[in-house]
């Protein structure tokens with residue numbers, strides 16, 4: 277009996293945080309596709325394909341966040357979470373993160389219509405991102421919130437990527453990087469406050485384990501997007 281209780285006891289907050297941070301090794305920062313990008317090895321078509329596929333992720337984030345709001349019974353959490361939707365959608369059509377991503381798309385030579393009609397979105401990207409939105413719709417809000425903790429791992433990647441894009445792809449106009457320069461400003465504090473929220477609400481061992489699993493799932497989602505791009509573009513495979 278006491279052994280069972282021991283096994284089911286919640287992790288200390290420090291151990292819980294450590295279990296989440298341990299997933300950093302599964303993050304997509306060192307994925308071969310990112311490595312090729314950072315080494316300047318992508319051609320213009322490959323870079324465009326990345327931007328067009330990431331668009332699908334960016335444009336689905338507000339729906340993912342709205343699902344979390346819809347499933348959360350706690351007003352203070354809903355209040356906090358709403359700002360994430362506004363971050364991407366903006367307060368008008370010209371001010372949000374999605375619009376900034378479209379400016380990046382234009383800076384790499386994509387027409388807006390070919391981004392918006394999603395003709396370049398690969399099936400693997402679509403399946404992975406749809407699974408992320410679906411996860412937020414079906415799972416308890418806390419697990420869906422925890423899946424966003426990849427934000428904890430992203431500040432270094434964002435800064436590194438921005439430097440390498442400026443260095444290796446000088447044909448991209450600086451206005452195209454506004455998504456990243458703006459994101460770098462907010463992602464550190466946002467990730468830390470998300471971790472505090474998750475640590476405060478994941479009080480049972482079962483909830484803690486579900487949160488760790490959710491974050492592992494999210495790493496799979498992100499890596500699946502890049503696997504798809506890598507398969508499509510890498511190792512001499514045919515490109516669109």
Ligand SMILES: O=C(O)c1cc(C(=O)O)c2c(n1)C(=O)C(=O)c1cc(C(=O)O)[nH]c1-2
Nearest residue numbers: 337373423424425426427430433434459498
């Ligand atoms: O450029 C990146 O590598 C990167 C990664 C991630 C992430 O780790 O999920 C996000 C973002 N960017 C991002 O810009 C963003 O708005 C964002 C929201 C979320 C999320 O799960 O709610 N992740 C990310």
